[in-house]
Amino acid sequence: MPELPEVETVRSGLDKHVIGRTVDTVTVLHPRAVRRHLAGQVDFEAALRGRTFDQARRRGKYLWLTAGDDAVLAHLGMSGQLLTGDPDRPLGGHTRIRFTFSDGGQDLRFDDQRTFGHMLLVPGGRDLPAPIAHIAPDPFEPAYDARALAIKMHRRHVGVKRALLDQSLISGVGNIYADEALWRAKLHWARPTEALTGAQISRLLEAVRDVMAQALLAGGTSFDSLYVNVNGESGYFSRELNVYGREGQECRRCGAQIRRDHFMNRSAYSCPVCQPRPRHARP
DNA sequence: CTGCACCCCTGTAGGC
DNA sequence: TGCCTACAGGGGTGCA
Numbered sequence: 001m002p003e004l005p006e007v008e009t010v011r012s013g014l015d016k017h018v019i020g021r022t023v024d025t026v027t028v029l030h031p032r033a034v035r036r037h038l039a040g041q042v043d044f045e046a047a048l049r050g051r052t053f054d055q056a057r058r059r060g061k062y063l064w065l066t067a068g069d070d071a072v073l074a075h076l077g078m079s080g081q082l083l084t085g086d087p088d089r090p091l092g093g094h095t096r097i098r099f100t101f102s103d104g105g106q107d108l109r110f111d112d113q114r115t116f117g118h119m120l121l122v123p124g125g126r127d128l129p130a131p132i133a134h135i136a137p138d139p140f141e142p143a144y145d146a147r148a149l150a151i152k153m154h155r156r157h158v159g160v161k162r163a164l165l166d167q168s169l170i171s172g173v174g175n176i177y178a179d180e181a182l183w184r185a186k187l188h189w190a191r192p193t194e195a196l197t198g199a200q201i202s203r204l205l206e207a208v209r210d211v212m213a214q215a216l217l218a219g220g221t222s223f224d225s226l227y228v229n230v231n232g233e234s235g236y237f238s239r240e241l242n243v244y245g246r247e248g249q250e251c252r253r254c255g256a257q258i259r260r261d262h263f264m265n266r267s268a269y270s271c272p273v274c275q276p277r278p279r280h281a282r283p
Numbered sequence: 284c285t286g287c288a289c290c291c292c293t294g295t296a297g298g299c
Numbered sequence: 300t301g302c303c304t305a306c307a308g309g310g311g312t313g314c315a
Contacts, residue, residue, distance in 0.1 A: 002308035002309060003308055003309095006308070032291090032292085035291095061308095061309075061310090075309075075310080076308095076309080077291095077292090077309050077310080078292085078293095078307070078308065078309045078310095079292090079293080079294090079307090079308090079309090080309090094293090112292095113292085113293055113294070114291090114292045114293050114294080114307090114309085115291080115292050115293075116291070116292065116293095116309050116310075117309080156285085157285075157286085158285080158286070162286085167310080174308050174309075175307090175308060175309090176308055177308085220308090221308070222308090223307090223308085226294095226307090226308085227308065244308090264287090265288090265289090265306090266306085266307080266308095267306085267307090
């Protein structure tokens with residue numbers, strides 16, 4: 001479940017349901033799910049047995065469970081889910097990893113239809129797992145510095161949406177919230193970052209934070225059952241979306257028809273009136 | 284350092 | 300009914 005609000009919804013569910021519990025068994029059902037655990041599938045299964053999860057942490061779209069000094073790092077990719085439930089329920093067709101606990105209570109399953117997601121154990125990764133050292137702080141972390149980020153963005157020679165999606169600049173923002181924030185800030189996605197004023201960048205970063213905070217309150221955005229919390233429930237932020245997925249519908253601000261452009265093998269939604277295409281677009 | 288193309292997967296929707 | 304293409308909230312890698 002991709003972007004920050006969805007991942008945070010999952011993180012808080014893990015905090016509630018698996019923290020303080022001790023792992024009994026780990027079963028990897030699909031090797032791709034642990035492809036970034038270099039010691040291999042058998043090591044992943046064995047190394048976690050008997051470990052107790054202390055905390056559920058997150059940076060951007062990555063989350064990790066701490067166990068002593070170590071971390072079990074997870075990324076949900078496009079379609080990953082972390083689900084808790086009755087340990088006796090049948091396995092789903094997309095269950096990739098299963099954890100059971102020594103208390104015999106609800107198990108934890110990593111389901112992932114497209115297998116872009118993954119999990120790995122990072123020894124010593126408690127504070128910040130090494131594989132995500134390149135991921136920038138997200139807007140809800142104390143380490144997030146909006147002023148420094150604005151300067152960095154201004155120095156980039158790239159379209160502003162690319163900058164928002166660059167997880168080494170700012171993390172947690174994906175295709176939905178990038179489009180929503182740009183609409184709120186009245187900026188076209190292809191505006192070159194170097195041509196934006198400091199005030200425009202500041203407003204944009206505020207919009208990013210605001211829209212993700214609002215989405216978090218709604219439990220995230222889901223259009224279907226692929227994006228759910230640890231109990232399998234969907235968030236309802238999709239009804240508050242202003243541009244994403246609204247091609248041809250009226251802009252809630254000016255009434256113009258929302259357009260969809262091809263962008264990075266995906267889509268970019270915007271309002272043609274509120275967000276006019278710049279003369280010098282940078283796709 | 285940077286920007287971009289391509290790759291990894293499965294499932295669904297729509298056109299023919 | 301099948302077959303094809305386009306598309307979907309992801310990131311990593313390797314190249315110019």
